[in-house]
Amino acid sequence: MGFGNMNKMMKQVQKMQAEMGKIQKELEEQSYEATSGGGVVKVIVNGKNEMLDIQINPEVLDPDDVEMLQDLILAATNEALKKAQETMSTEMNKLTGNMKIPGMPGGMF
DSSP states (O other): OOHHHHHHHHHHHHHHHHHHHHHHHHHHHSEEEEEEGGGTEEEEEETTSOEEEEEEOGGGOOTTOHHHHHHHHHHHHHHHHHHHHHHHHHHHHHHHTTOOOTTOSSSOO
């Protein structure tokens, strides 16, 4: 591979890295929502894996069954985080063509 080809490839890599950074920032600012218990618990997270909001329907509040509420919160939170991670992975894979790039999200090493 000649120097000209290497230089061209490096420019393409730099362009792809800039685009990936832009997409990652956009995805981190999006919100992802999930519910559990037929909608009695709703959790909203962002692409940085931060919980933004949690809504609990008062009808699910039973002092004798706190474990059920805890399970509903965990289920909704985990589902919302999974949606955020899957979206990040899908969008990055679209850009990279499923290339393995160290340090990038979405199951890449």
